[in-house]
Amino acid sequence: MHAVPPDPSGGEPIIEVDSLVRYFGRQKVLDGVSFKVYAGDTFIIMGGSGCGKSTLLRHLIGTEKPTSGSIKIFGQEITSMHPDAMHKLRGRYGMLFQSGALLQSLTVAENVALPLHEHTQLDAGLIDTVVKMKLEQVGLTGHGHKKPSEISGGMKKRAALARALALDPPLVFSDEPTAGLDPVMTAVVDELTQRLTQKIGATVVVVTHDMNSVFRIGTRIIMLGTGAHQGKILAAGTPAEIRAHPHPAVQQFINGDPQGHSGDDSGEVLYRDALLGLNDTGMYSRSAIHSSKP
Numbered sequence: 001m002h003a004v005p006p007d008p009s010g011g012e013p014i015i016e017v018d019s020l021v022r023y024f025g026r027q028k029v030l031d032g033v034s035f036k037v038y039a040g041d042t043f044i045i046m047g048g049s050g051c052g053k054s055t056l057l058r059h060l061i062g063t064e065k066p067t068s069g070s071i072k073i074f075g076q077e078i079t080s081m082h083p084d085a086m087h088k089l090r091g092r093y094g095m096l097f098q099s100g101a102l103l104q105s106l107t108v109a110e111n112v113a114l115p116l117h118e119h120t121q122l123d124a125g126l127i128d129t130v131v132k133m134k135l136e137q138v139g140l141t142g143h144g145h146k147k148p149s150e151i152s153g154g155m156k157k158r159a160a161l162a163r164a165l166a167l168d169p170p171l172v173f174s175d176e177p178t179a180g181l182d183p184v185m186t187a188v189v190d191e192l193t194q195r196l197t198q199k200i201g202a203t204v205v206v207v208t209h210d211m212n213s214v215f216r217i218g219t220r221i222i223m224l225g226t227g228a229h230q231g232k233i234l235a236a237g238t239p240a241e242i243r244a245h246p247h248p249a250v251q252q253f254i255n256g257d258p259q260g261h262s263g264d265d266s267g268e269v270l271y272r273d274a275l276l277g278l279n280d281t282g283m284y285s286r287s288a289i290h291s292s293k294p
């Protein structure tokens with residue numbers, strides 16, 4: 001296993017995760033995860049289906065508590081934080097989650113205004129101005145009055161991004177921001193994410209499956225393992241280090257190679273086979289499904 005390389009600037013980490021373990025029942029979903037995220041990073045969490053990416057993200061935003069381990073955000077331990085303090089801290093996060101989709105009954109502008117009402121004392125006129133600025137930042141000027149059902153999927157993502165940025169957060173969490181988007185819209189959302197770090201100076205943590213996005217926007221990357229490496233950091237480093245990583249499961253994942261090796265060093269279970277529920281003779285097997293923990 002590899003440690004993420006130290007911050008070249010030597011600054012204090014924005015996020016510090018140490019020996020994080022999470023069980024769901026008897027299933028160990030996160031297994032001793034440790035990493036640091038530094039100011040200005042676009043930190044990518046990637047890995048095969050079920051490796052624990054979303055679970056890790058939910059722990060980072062404090063909606064779930066680990067079985068053991070520590071998570072410090074802006075130097076504050078959040079695993080034991082009082083809910084009121086957690087709510088206050090969340091005012092410094094932007095969150096772009098699939099589950100946190102736009103509220104259908106509100107207009108796009110009203111959706112973007114939500115965090116401003118929740119976390120600030122700004123009056124209605126100022127909120128209106130901030131909302132207009134945010135919509136402009138994501139290229140949605142003139143669409144604020146529309147309901148989410150009246151705009152395209154890509155526009156919805158951008159509206160959700162505007163809402164995540166409403167409070168000018170120094171830290172943004174983003175779960176599969178480009179899922180379901182075409183390549184052009186993916187590039188647009190990636191560019192908006194890059195602007196966040198480059199122009200606004202935010203730190204971004206992104207869960208994504210999209211390898212184009214990973215290498216386009218990532219400054220540091222961790223890959224969580226599956227199979228024998230379930231919930232462990234299988235690889236960590238800069239984009240160049242990940243591209244050159246010797247672990248076959250990493251190469252398989254980044255190259256989308258269905259014949260590659262699994263995250264299991266024993267070579268008994270191919271990742272593809274685990275996902276398909278195939279045994280090594282190519283036949284479907286119940287035990288493959290149950291033993292491989294894809």
Ligand SMILES: Nc1ncnc2c1ncn2[C@@H]1O[C@H](COP(=O)(O)OP(=O)(O)OP(=O)(O)O)[C@@H](O)[C@H]1O
Nearest residue numbers: 024025027029047048049050051052053054055056
């Ligand atoms: N609330 C929960 N209760 C029980 N098991 C859970 C819960 N949340 C996640 N899991 C299990 O933890 C494992 C990791 O799930 P998680 O959603 O974090 O994976 P993921 O890497 O985000 O997957 P995907 O890429 O498919 O979204 C899975 O086996 C899942 O079934």
